[in-house]
Amino acid sequence: MAPLVGVLALQGDFEAHRKALERAGARAVEVRTAADLEQLDGLIIPGGESSTMLKLLDLEGLVQPLQEFGKQKPIFGTCAGAILLAREVLNPHQPSLGLMDLTVERNAYGRQIDSRIATIDVQGKPAEAVFIRAPIIRRVGPNAKVLAEYRGDPVMVEEGKHLVATFHPELSAGDRIHREFVERLGK
Amino acid sequence: MNFQSDQFRVNVGLAEMLKGGVIMDVVNADHARIAQEAGAAAVMALERVPSDIRKEGGVARMSQIAIIRDIIKAVSIPVMAKVRIGHFMEARILEVLGVDYIDESEVLTPADEEHHIDKRGFKVPFVCGARNLGEALRRIAEGAAMIRTKGEAGSGNIVEAVRHIRTIVKEMKQLTVLGKEELVHESKNLQAPLELVQYVAEHGKLPVPNFSAGGIATPADAALVMQLGAEAVFVGSGIFKSSDPEKRAKAIVKAATYYRDPVKLLEASEELGEAMPGLDIAKLPEGELLQTRGW
Numbered sequence: 001m002a003p004l005v006g007v008l009a010l011q012g013d014f015e016a017h018r019k020a021l022e023r024a025g026a027r028a029v030e031v032r033t034a035a036d037l038e039q040l041d042g043l044i045i046p047g048g049e050s051s052t053m054l055k056l057l058d059l060e061g062l063v064q065p066l067q068e069f070g071k072q073k074p075i076f077g078t079c080a081g082a083i084l085l086a087r088e089v090l091n092p093h094q095p096s097l098g099l100m101d102l103t104v105e106r107n108a109y110g111r112q113i114d115s116r117i118a119t120i121d122v123q124g125k126p127a128e129a130v131f132i133r134a135p136i137i138r139r140v141g142p143n144a145k146v147l148a149e150y151r152g153d154p155v156m157v158e159e160g161k162h163l164v165a166t167f168h169p170e171l172s173a174g175d176r177i178h179r180e181f182v183e184r185l186g187k
Numbered sequence: 188m189n190f191q192s193d194q195f196r197v198n199v200g201l202a203e204m205l206k207g208g209v210i211m212d213v214v215n216a217d218h219a220r221i222a223q224e225a226g227a228a229a230v231m232a233l234e235r236v237p238s239d240i241r242k243e244g245g246v247a248r249m250s251q252i253a254i255i256r257d258i259i260k261a262v263s264i265p266v267m268a269k270v271r272i273g274h275f276m277e278a279r280i281l282e283v284l285g286v287d288y289i290d291e292s293e294v295l296t297p298a299d300e301e302h303h304i305d306k307r308g309f310k311v312p313f314v315c316g317a318r319n320l321g322e323a324l325r326r327i328a329e330g331a332a333m334i335r336t337k338g339e340a341g342s343g344n345i346v347e348a349v350r351h352i353r354t355i356v357k358e359m360k361q362l363t364v365l366g367k368e369e370l371v372h373e374s375k376n377l378q379a380p381l382e383l384v385q386y387v388a389e390h391g392k393l394p395v396p397n398f399s400a401g402g403i404a405t406p407a408d409a410a411l412v413m414q415l416g417a418e419a420v421f422v423g424s425g426i427f428k429s430s431d432p433e434k435r436a437k438a439i440v441k442a443a444t445y446y447r448d449p450v451k452l453l454e455a456s457e458e459l460g461e462a463m464p465g466l467d468i469a470k471l472p473e474g475e476l477l478q479t480r481g482w
Binding site for chain 2: 013032049052059111112115117131132133171
């Protein structure tokens with residue numbers, strides 16, 4: 001049976017992730033409550049506004065359930081999702097789930113007029129990277145592996161089970177990056 | 188319109204990031220901070236909230252630059268700002284200022300009674316209002332990267348927002364069952380480019396996100412328009428003209444996420460205080476309607 005992947009659907013582009021997961025051969029469900037986390041093989045935290053998601057995580061008591069989930073199962077965070085997974089967040093300082101030893105600076109390329117689509121190298125193969133008011137990963141911990149860089153900064157990083165990208169693979173046509181995440185589930 | 192251009196894709200991309208969220212009207216940095224603290228996905232800077240524009244009359248223009256700058260400094264979420272319909276110079280100024288989205292809005296006094304802005308020549312993305320599918324597709328043809336149904340701004344009455352989202356959703360559904368030759372005819376009826384009519388017929392949705400605005404005053408209102416097909420909501424006077432803006436803002440944020448969950452909506456609706464006063468739209472003189480601005 002294809003792996004069952006949740007997409008945190010509090011706010012943001014969760015629908016684009018759901019479709020990308022289906023292209024990559026997974027079954028996808030939206031997650032809005034702690035009960036929705038049961039049975040999942042992995043979770044995606046999508047792009048959107050990290051400050052909005054934090055409010056809702058807090059309001060609905062989801063911080064601890066997500067931290068527990070992250071101890072057992074892989075999580076993939078894109079853009080705002082990467083911000084929520086990081087240990088330290090800058091510009092401004094804000095709380096996070098702290099599941100990966102990273103320091104991430106929000107809106108680090110500037111405003112929307114600085115958003116862009118670039119071609120990056122992901123482990124030896126070119127990939128499209130859609131950056132939207134994107135953060136920059138300013139520090140990676142000693143156990144992290146940088147999978148892709150853009151202009152000298154890490155933009156895709158794995159640490160243990162978890163994966164983050166500061167760009168939006170869900171807004172690109174292919175399914176390669178989602179497939180990579182789906183393939184690591186259940187291992 | 189080239190939907191595949193990088194510029195258009197990143198502009199639609201930001202609208203994708205706002206889905207499931209609430210975009211709140213603010214007139215100063217204090218409002219903006221309250222909105223962000225409550226969980227707004229973005230704020231919309233304007234000179235006066237729509238219900239005040241209605242009351243005070245006069246010409247409503249783009250906000251003062253100093254105020255927009257203060258708002259940009261005060262929050263980390265995207266900042267949108269309104270320009271008058273057809274006023275491409277207000278838009279050029281806001282683009283240079285660095286706002287994240289421009290709303291070419293019927294809430295302000297139109298600057299051009301025939302033409303909207305040619306939005307394709309801008310880097311900054313635009314959102315425009317629409318009451319029906321033809322209007323939405325004309326705005327997209329001009330380069331809008333997000334549509335919001337107009338409703339009736341500043342009324343505190345959801346009836347027009349419901350009418351407009353229902354109209355657009357129904358008109359889109361109807362296109363999906365038509366033959367190719369019928370689409371040519373529909374393009375004429377809708378007064379919209381055939382290419383866009385064909386896109387909607389094939390996909391059953393607009394090529395850009397479709398949000399709802401104009402009359403949302405309660406968590407239940409927000410959930411209602413989202414159930415009807417809106418992908419996010421704009422709230423104007425509904426928050427800062429209520430008795431407890433912080434609480435109401437939080438409650439509407441919660442409602443936009445849990446719009447299918449009546450138990451969560453009940454929680455969001457408890458102890459909210461007074462909603463903004465509402466207007467009976469049927470009793471408004473035609474000349475006072477904001478939704479009929481735009482062509």
